[in-house]
Amino acid sequence: MDKEDITKERLNLSIWKDFFEILRPYKIQFLKIVGMMVFVGAMDAIFPLLSKYAIDNFVEKSKLEGLLSFGLIFLIAALTFSISIYLFIALAGKLETQMAYDIRKLGFEKLQTLSLSYYDNKAVGWLMSRMTSDIQKLSETISWGLVDFSWGITMMLGVTIAMLILNWQLALITLIVVPFVALISIYFQKRILNAQRVVRKNNSQITAAFNEDIQGAKTTKTLVREDINLKEFSELTSNMKKNAIKATVLSSIYLPLVLLLGSIGTALAINFGGNYVIRDIISYGTLVAFISYTTQLFEPIRQMAVIFAEVQTAQASAERVFSLLKEEPEIIDSQEVIEKYGDIFNPKKEKWPEIIGDVEFRNVSFSYKDGEEIVRDFNLHVHPGETIALVGETGAGKSTIVNLFCRFYEPTEGEILIDGINYKEMPQKWIHESLGYVLQSPHLFSGSIRDNIRYGNLDASDEDIIKACKLVNAHDFIMAMEKGYDTEVGEGGNLLSTGQKQLLSFARAIVRNPRLFVLDEATASIDTETERIIQDAIQNVLEGRTSFVIAHRLSTIKNADRILVIKDGRIIEAGNHRELILSKGYYYDLYKNQFIREESKIITNQVFN
Amino acid sequence: MVFYFAKGGKHLTEIKKLLKFTRGYGLMYSIGIVSIILSQGVTLLSPLVIRTTIDSIIGSSIIENKRVAYFVGLLGGRAGLRENLWIIGIIIIFITLLRGIFLYLKNTMSSKSAENIAEKIKNQLYDHIQKLPYEYHVSAETGELIQRCTSDVDTIRRFLAIQLMEVVGSFFMLVFTIGIMVSLSPRMALISISMLPLSFAFAYIFFKRVKKDFKEADEAEARLSTTLQENLTGIRVVKAFAREGYEIENFDKKNSEHKRLNTKLIINLASYWAIADFISFSQIGLVIVLGSYQAVKGYISLGTLIAFTSYIGMLVWPVRQMGRTLTDMGKAFVSLKRIDEIFLEPIEVLIENGEEPPISGDIEFMNVYFEYEKDRPVLKDISFKVKAGETIAFIGPTGSGKSSLVHLLPRLYDYTKGSIKLDGHELKSIDRHWVRKNVGLVLQEPFLYAKTIKENIRLSNPSYPDKRVYDAAKTASIHDDINSFEDKYETMVGERGVSLSGGQKQRMAIARTIINDYPIVIFDDSLSAVDTSTDIEIREALKTRRNKSTTIIISHRISTVAGADKIYVLDKGKIVQSGNHEQLINEEGLYKRVYTIQSSYEDL
Secondary structure, three states: OOHHHOOOOOOOHHHHHHHHHHHHHHHHHHHHHHHHHHHHHHHHHHHHHHHHHHHHHHHOOOOOOOHHHHHHHHHHHHHHHHHHHHHHHHHHHHHHHHHHHHHHHHHHHHHHHOOOHHHHOOOHHHHHHHHHHHHHHHHHHHHHHHHHHHHHHHHHHHHHHHHHHHOHHHHHHHOOHHHHHHHHHHHHHHHHHHHHHHHHHHHHHHHHHHHHHHHOHHHHHHOOOHHHHHHHHHHHHHHHHHHHHHHHHHHHHHHHHHHHHHHHHHHHHHHHHHHHHHOOOOOHHHHHHHHHHHHHOHHHHHHHHHHHHHHHHHHHHHHHHHHHHOOOOOOOOOHHHHHHHEOOOOEOHHHOOOOOOOEEEEEEEEEOOOOOEEEEEEEEEEOOOOEEEEEOOOOOOHHHHHHHHOOOOOOOEEEEEEOOEEHHHOOHHHHHHOEEEEOOOOOOOOOEHHHHHHOOOOOOOHHHHHHHHHHOOOHHHHHOOOOHHHOEOOHHHOOOOHHHHHHHHHHHHHOOOOOEEEEEOOOOOOOHHHHHHHHHHHHHHHOOOEEEEEOOOHHHHHHOOEEEEEEOOEEEEEEOHHHHHHOOOHHHHHHHHHHHHHHHHHHHHHHHO | OHHHHHHHHHHHHHHHHHHHHHOOOHHHHHHHHHHHHHHHHHHOHHHHHHHHHHHHHHOOOOOOOHHHHHHHHHOOHHHHHHHOOHHHHHHHHHHHHHHHHHHHHHHHHHHHHHHHHHHHHHHHHHHHHHHOOHHHHHOOOHHHHHHHHHHHHHHHHHHHHHHHHHHHHHHHHHHHHHHHHHHHOHHHHHHHHOOHHHHHHHHHHHHHHHHHHHHHHHHHHHHHHHHHHHHHHOHHHHHHOOOHHHHHHHHHHHHHHHHHHHHHHHHHHHHHHHHHHHHHHHHHHHHHHHHHHHHHHOOOOHHHHHHHHHHHHHHHHHHHHHHHHHHHHHHHHHHHHHHHHHHHOOOOOOOOOOOOOOOOOOEEEEEEEEEOOOOOEEEEEEEEEEOOOOEEEEEOOOOOOHHHHHHHOOOOOOOOEEEEEEOOEEHHHOOHHHHHHHEEEEOOOOOOOOOEHHHHHOOOOOOOOHHHHHHHHHHOOOHHHHHHOOOHHHOEEOOOOEOOOHHHHHHHHHHHHHOOOOOEEEEEOOOOOOOHHHHHHHHHHHHOOOOOOEEEEEEOOHHHHOOOOEEEEEEOOEEEEEEOHHHHHOOOOHHHHHHHHHHHHHOO
């Protein structure tokens, strides 16, 4: 079981302090809800008194005067009650959705401003669950917990007070069971909630197993694993079944126990109350009210126990949400930079010098927070328009160099100059606005092809978009589609082929006409025709821009102005393809082991066509 | 209720399907049903006891009901009980105890049978899905399928464990209560139920109509999640293109929409609860006012009035709830249908005749044709022969039919025309189960399970000893890589463990295949992500294994296929050249051309 899944036994006060800070804007709504619930709870406590009144005043005294106005009062009470029910549900519901909206908004803004390094070791699912279920849980527990809590307290107090006023001796006798109900409720609710959590955990394991069942179907077939699979799966389902039954058994014991305790209260009321009636100490109506109260009291107690148990889970959610909200971006623009050039949301672009594309790494070193050095004493001068191919094994530091160039990371030592300016003296957006970036696995957003390309340049006209697509050879396949540029690409672009996605990601990068370009070449295999088109597109895209390419295709490498061979964060060889091959060094080995393979496939395909 | 089950007629087929799943748990479930009925019956006793106590024990009315009078006599008569009211208390506690026991039985029995049924459905679904033909999986929509297997099954479970029980319970509560009410005072009974149809109809209609709002809110949530997910997976793009502001705006739109629709839903629900409660309270008020009137007039006793005020509470709340539950129950039929759609997909028959002919590795293809779509053959007139222990290779461009060809051997697809023989037995006549136990296929992009490395290697048989796992890993040149991980063979693979490189995954796939010592092994371009020296290492290691398998290699690389006993050049579904490496480089043709270019690179 994950650490996060175990209910924290102790209340973490510092979390709740943070929390109340966030709750400040909702103070008024809070007060309204509490006020409403006090009213509703009081009404709940008063309703049995209406029956008592009817019995004592009409039935016992055998008179009918006032019955009609009593009925009217009852109706008005019912109406007020119903209106207050409407109001509290609407208030609490609005609070819940508003709070979820606000926290989500804060969280999302935070996510957008956090540096890329934050994302390096975090799974998307991990962040998703914070932004969705944790926030949901938190706002739900706060608003409805508040409702139940204020209602429960008022109701308990109201009933207790009403009973004490009606007859304090009888009240004390019947209330004896309350502490027991409370203890049992707290004991069981916690366990029930934990058991349910285990069931949910089992359920997600089963979902994962179904996922493997579908994704791994081919493997299952080729390895004839059907029987073993089913056996393993039925262990999961049987486990879930057992735990689910366990959770039900717990609540099946709890409910009868509480009912039983309640009936002891009723029995006490009948025994003592009945005697009091016989001895004329109390009226019939009072006895009836007491009997109602003894059965009414256990619901608020149960509610309170549920709240206590839920607050503990909500605390775990709160901790996760706050750890996100309190996170600080690693790369921030200094105060002077913001004053001079504007912040991330209000840039003063008119003051930014235009980028020409001269890039210099001066004694740059970079290490992670844990001290692991990735790049050391890196020096490089790139002239405007030059294409630099970075080659080397996985983990050699190629991506880090590109990340440093893009200012996704900043050097721990040394400096990086763009057109002679240390980029730390400029806003982060300065580079990003002039940057074209193509990822290894192209990522598109839901929406049309046009929307996706315009993502690169929000001011691009339709002509600009078509021009960009023509440049990267994407225009033809787009026009071949029924809806052309308005074709929906689906979630993550999944309705398109890998090759098509790559071409669109080129077009998106080029439509902004960037001076700086980063290309992390894809390794996924695609068909010959597309391969040729993509190679062609790459040449067009890199033309005349200062480019860094993490290269896998031999053709791209060969066309680069300079090849840098990276090993352990340093340049160990540099030159063009021919020079490096002739020197028979590390590049030569790399070439024989790695690039030749991609190439031989492409060649095989070309020979056949 | 009647209305509902009359309407249920159109769900007859679904009900039959449900009964199919519930087989074996009928008795258990019936105990649950009987328990809820009994528990409701017992619950109704308390107000009767209290009524008698107030009227005839504490008060002085004569007990009309003979049985009740007898019972009171048994407990010491009116006078005796008046002195010992605690006996009444004990009776109340005893009734509640009984009710508790029945409730316990109902909850545990219904939950046990529902959980068992859900387990059964899930297991059957899982097994059915893994046995669906390969073809089905190529185009399967994973998310949609998983949803059916999890949430739709849960809808059915809730239907059985909660909703049906609740409706049956409420129904009997209604019947019993009305019965008792009528016996106490028919007129009061009529007053008590006068507004119930309104309450029920209001709930039923409301939840029917609000369905759309629920759906809209769900969809808004899905859109919010999608936007978030796309932003997080594409955060690099967002940053690189400096689109943070745009993304925040875009997310805010989805977030506001989500808020708006959810608020709307809650406001709708708020008005529902308010109106429903108003109806219920009016009903209670009606009983109190008109009941008091009746009591004053002497038509009913005080005890009866009190009993009615209790019964009315037992009546109004379940009826209010029932309208909602009934609309919810409709979902179960939709879920059943969606699940049944999966079961209706025909599965592969793994064992047909049960014959298990020994297979040593001779393969013969005779004029084999294969097509995925009608009249568009991807393999045409393929004929070749391999003797046990030989190695053959296929080379050809992407889309030439190489992969299709090797998919035929483990019977992932069946050929359209011609004949394939394994050791002289027609392939189609050998059970898939047995074929696959003899033909190993190493995939190009292997799927690894979220298990440890060791478990992934002995995937086909968890009882293989460690030694065998290590040997297979060594042959596949992955042993050293594994030992470089902190937890070695116990390292978890996938999201919660290490992520392996493409080459490592391929070598894992080789290890988990060759561990089985198949007579026939196919490498479907499965060395493509492995570097040249490792490629050679693996092929050398394979040669020295004890049981020499018939080996089929598919590749783009001449160096990989060169060592084969026979090489087939495949183009557009046809064999265009064949022979060993020596022969092929000495004849004019595609092979020689590819060889010339590739070796010019390799020798540079």
